[in-house]
Amino acid sequence: MIWLTETDQPFPPLSETTEEGIIALGGDLSNERLIDAYKQGIFPWYCEGEPIIWYCPDPRMVLFFDNLKISKSMRGILRKNNFTVTFNQNFESVIANCKTIDRKDGLGTWITKDMQQAYIELHKKGIAQSVEVWQNDELVGGLYGIDQGHVFCGESMFSKVSNASKIAFIYLVEKLKREKYALLDCQVYNDHLASLGAEEITRDIFLQILKNKSIS
Structure with missing residues (x-):
C-alpha cells in the first residue's frame, strides 16, 4: 500500500x-x-x-441479473404502480439524500463533500448516473453509481419510504439486463444486497469481466 x-x-x-x-x-x-x-x-x-x-x-460483491430475487410482496408493490421511476433526472438530489439520509446501519456518512462534488462532475460527463423513485412528485428513493458501459458500479442508495430503494435497484437491474450489461458491481458484502441476489466472486474473476470493456 x-x-x-x-x-x-x-x-x-x-x-x-x-x-x-x-x-x-x-x-x-x-x-x-x-x-x-x-x-x-x-x-x-x-x-x-x-x-x-x-x-x-x-x-467482490456483484449481481448477475438472472439471479435477481424479487419477493412475492415486492412483486405486489410493483404491480400497484404507486411509484414513478426515472433515470438521470435529479442526480444532485439523489447523491445529497444518499449523503444525509439517516441509516440504522450507519452507512452513508462516507460520502464527503469533496466526494459529492466529484461525482456530480462525473455525472456532467455522463459517467456517474442516477435512478430516481418518485411518489406524488416527491423524490422518495434512488441510487447512483458509475456506468462503465458494460458494468455498472453501484455506489449508494436511499429510501424515504419503505421499499423505494429496492424499486430503484430492480428498475436499474432490468434496464442493465435489457442493454446487455455483464453485471452490477455491489463492491462489498451486505445482507440487504445478498437478499436481492447478489453474491461474492473473486477479484480476479471480477477484473476479467471488467477489463473486457471500460469507460474511456
Whole structure:
C-alpha cells in the first residue's frame, strides 16, 4: 500500500492490496483519477477528515441479473404502480439524500463533500448516473453509481419510504439486463444486497469481466 503524492502517480499493482482491500491512500478525486480507478476496479471509501482510502476488495460483491430475487410482496408493490421511476433526472438530489439520509446501519456518512462534488462532475460527463423513485412528485428513493458501459458500479442508495430503494435497484437491474450489461458491481458484502441476489466472486474473476470493456 502506498501514498499517492503526485497527480499522475499510478495505482500500485493489486499484489500490494492489504487484507482489508486497501490498495492506496491519498491522491485526489479528479475526473481523471476516478475514471482510472474504476477502470481497475478501485473505488474511494473514507470518512470526512480522513485521507482518501482506495479499495479493491477480494472477494467482490456483484449481481448477475438472472439471479435477481424479487419477493412475492415486492412483486405486489410493483404491480400497484404507486411509484414513478426515472433515470438521470435529479442526480444532485439523489447523491445529497444518499449523503444525509439517516441509516440504522450507519452507512452513508462516507460520502464527503469533496466526494459529492466529484461525482456530480462525473455525472456532467455522463459517467456517474442516477435512478430516481418518485411518489406524488416527491423524490422518495434512488441510487447512483458509475456506468462503465458494460458494468455498472453501484455506489449508494436511499429510501424515504419503505421499499423505494429496492424499486430503484430492480428498475436499474432490468434496464442493465435489457442493454446487455455483464453485471452490477455491489463492491462489498451486505445482507440487504445478498437478499436481492447478489453474491461474492473473486477479484480476479471480477477484473476479467471488467477489463473486457471500460469507460474511456
